[in-house]
Amino acid sequence: MTPRRIIIDTDPGQDDAVAMLLALASPEDLEILGVTVVAGNVPLSLTEKNARRICELASRPEILVYAGCARPMVRTRLVTAEHVHGKTGLDGPDLPEPSMALRQGHAVDFLVDTLMAAEDASITLCMLGPLTNLGMALVKEPGIVPKIREIVLMGGGWAEGGNITPAAEFNIYVDPHAAHNVFECGAPVTMMPLDVTHKAMSTRVRVERFRALGSPVGLAVAAMLDFSERFDEAKYGTDGGPLHDPCVIAWLLRPELFQGKRVAVEIETASERTLGMTVVDWWGVTGKPANALVINQIDSDGFYELLTERLARL
Incomplete structure (x- = not known):
């Protein structure tokens, strides 16, 4: 089969890095047209550098990486998550400074130009961070x-x-206005919420399987998760923590690992108390038309088998 054409939009982040590596390890399934980077887990100056580090870790320096938005669409303050990801966003492994070039031009322009050049609805957007780049692209060119x-x-x-x-997940909270644009745009949306990613736990046994690969990628992934999951272990009292962003790529590779339902989703943009809340009409009580496939179940063993098998390729 022809590989699915994708653009990865990301704010690496250890779990973003694992998602990127899963995609980079799957060229027979996924053709990566480019990586667009946004501020989120850490500021843009670090996320764009981290995206290039991951491409080089996977020996894929030819991947196009574009820097995008450094702040949310409407809110004046960028919320970041160094308390989870460390001061670099990729704390854990000692990855070298990237040597591959950041591409000239803005990520929003790359999104618009690449999509408008497509002959049909052929490009999948893999959104791993705040939705600012896509939200801005939809404003710039609704076409x-x-x-x-x-x-x-x-x-x-x-x-x-x-x-x-208490009400909001990080990616949506950082830029709820961009998220509103995305959910209301009319394109098919598949949503991987905390309800499914919290069932994809990177237990100690699973992390050791990555380390046992013995490769630079396997060792780096284990070191990333050793660092980032310590926060979730302390917060939730669990063995390991949820591995969020790789669920996006795994859905494209093995959709049979997941279950969900098409429902109406709205984003809260007005209330300070619930800003960024995803209002999911799971039982259809509003009668509003469904605008997203919301995933809430995962075969976690199958998910980690896929991750381990693909990462072993790099």
Whole structure:
């Protein structure tokens, strides 16, 4: 089969890095047209550098990496997560400074130009961080919507509540106005919320399987998770922590590992108390039309088998 054409939008982040590596290890399934980078887990000056570090770790320096938005669309303050990811965003392994060049031009322009050049709805957008780049692209050129095959995003939550506020998940909270644009744009959306990613736990046994690969990638992934998951272990009292963003890529590779339902999703943009909340109408009580496939179940063993098998290729 022809590989699915994708653009990865990301704010690395250890779990973003693992998601990127999963995609980079799967060229027969995924053709990566480019990586667009946004501020989120750490500021843009670090996320764009981290994205290039991961491409080089995977021996894929030819990947196009574009820097995008350094702040949210409307909110004046960028919320970051160094308390989880460390001061670099990729604390844990000792990765060298990247030598591959950051591409000239803005990530929003790359998104618009690449989508508008597509002949049909052939490009999948893999959204691993705040949705600012895509939210801005939709404002700049609404004509990109018919060119989008699917938007698969990690963000939101409902039964699990939030992880940055009681009501909001981090990616949506950082830029709720961009998230509103995305969910209302009319393109097919698949949402990987906390309700499913909290079932993809990187237990000690699973992390040791990555380390046992013995490769630079396997050792780096184990070191990343050793660092980042310590926060979740302390917070939730669990063995390991949720591995959020790789669920986006795993959905494209092995959709049979997941289950969910098409429902209406709205983003809270007005209330300070619940800003960034994903209002998921799971039982259809509003009668509003469904605008997203919301995933809430995962075969976690199958997910980690896929991760381990693919990472062993790099």
